[in-house]
Amino acid sequence: MRFGGLVAVSDLSFDAGERAITALIGPNGAGKTTLFNCITGFYKPTVGRLLLTHADGNTFLLERLPEFRIAKDARVARTFQNVRLFAGMTLLENLIVAQHNTLMAASGFTVLGLFGSLSYARTEASAIDKARYWLDRVGLIDRADEAAGALPYGAQRRLELARAMCTDPVLLCLDEPAAGLNNRESAELNGFLRALRDEHGISILLIEHDMGVVMEISDRIVVLDYGTKIADGTPAEVRNDPSVIAAYLGVGDEEALTPRAERM
């Protein structure tokens, strides 16, 4: 991915496993969010290819799809580094909007819905049930009829996660889900993400700076620095990788990859 003269992400290749949690880490400016924007279609990569295979064998070339199709057909959902909720709408409405495409088809692209078709009413009721399920899962069911903008920050993050889940994703991309959460909240988040993987069979790709979260829940970690991959492996492998330590802690000119770094 190139912006003018700046190459933000280059020569990067990795696999995010099915039903696995893959963490993407790296120092600030390493290109993590740029990569996310490429995967979810907000940027079009200048070269390269992003392939997503569903469990049923359908494959999607993400770099060729417009962003709304990536969410709708390829079923990739995402959350944002700075939470993006529909602040003036209620929690329930936020989750109903996430089911737009299902409801839109059921409303006969508005024509049938305008005259109150029965099948639309049924679909809407099941959409509300689904919203209720996810609100319950993130512990916000009691505030369902309040404005999303009135929620405290931690709750807004949980709501954004619930909203992403309402789109029935195959791959869930989370941009710093633990940012701004306290210890108890991030422990809850860990449990929730594991449950998504184990109970719902979701593949998760996450960017995170909180190493407690990353090391604890990731099945696999990919480390980026200056737009290229410097390490890729299980938490234990990455933890001991000298080039990762060098990228995070920095090394002197002479002592690059010396035993001192390895002892850490």
Next chain:
Amino acid sequence: MSGPSPAPRADQSAGERVDLLAALKEAALAGAVAFGLFALLIGIRTEQGPSGALVIATRFGTLAGFVGAAFVGRFILAVTRHRLAIRASLFAPPAVKRAAAALSPYLALILLIIALIVPVLFYRNRYVLDLAILIVTYIMLGFGLNIVVGLAGLLDLGYVAFYAVGAYSYALIAQDFGLSFWVCLPLAGIFAAFAGLLLGFPVLRLRGDYLAIVTLGFGEIIRLVLLNWQNLTGGPNGISGIPRPSFFGLPFNAGANGFAATFGLRYSPTHRIVFLYYLILALALLTNWVTLRLRRLPIGRAWEALREDEIACRALGINTTSTKLTAFAMGAMFGGFAGAFFATRQGFISPESFTFSESALVLAIVVLGGMGSQLGVALAATVMLGGFELFREFDQYRMLVFGAAMVAIVIYRPRGLVATRTPSVSMRERKPIPADVVRDARTESPA
């Protein structure tokens, strides 16, 4: 706010004494600003001298009066400012507030009943009937623009273009093809919706001020095309002799097969006016019904989500292109209906009727009503156009009074008359959402 305890009052009077100097300073500043503003406007004036040449006359006395008024007024305001909050309760005593709160759920119903019986109450008063038709026309335009601005959050300053397209489509189709009003009306709506799509495509990526500028230009382009396409639109001469509406085929005339004769009534020109009134009322109610239904359908929720955060919409798989275009097309279609009605009511249209000030008026109605609120739009249209008429006797000061009223509203009700948003769906109870968390067309989407 009401009934302050003695202790804070003592504090306030202590603070007042200290603040006197600050108040004087503030008043002096206001006086200086007033002097700067009025020195040339009021203080100097050109008059015709005895020889016929222009001479400069001075009016320093009047100028001193203006500056003095600004100084004294600001001083009084600065000294009594902390009491204003308490005094505000004088305007609306608790009893009035309670009554208003009790009535507010039924306000829409009350307004509807009043709207339905207006022709009965004022049957002999042509002036009131004409005014009522005008108000309901603007309510309908407000409803249409509300879809674009209030729901989808797309600031449109060229709404009059669709009104014009509807009016001209109706006039030309009715004249050239001799089709009846009921055939031409949907056609006018379709043409206007096409114009909406035409505007929508180039502005898909724009929001806020940038969108406002382009739509403003679009409104002017349509007006200039109407003005210059002589062969089709008659240019500045407009189109006259537009067919009048008939009561399902029965013309409103004194003839043997006219409306009055068929129903065994004495012919009266008021019949047509009353029919027109109910026609526009029905169109406005249709617009209202459709809008209220759309709000509870996925498309309406997508419009509101688009207003709140466009990027989040795209991440959720909503096709923002088609969502925006439908908003433009829907809003334009209702504008087109209103335009067709306008053409048939006037019998004559020209580009003069479709200037920017019309767009501004309709937008003012939507903003004043409270973005997205149907009831607010109806109230605002009634207040604004009713107010215009009410202040007619103030003559040249009418716009001044009107401007002052607008300033007062912007200060005291910045989010419009109805400053809450009603959720489109709820689990237990529909709690109104205060406007301060709701985004509107004037705010840019977060980057």
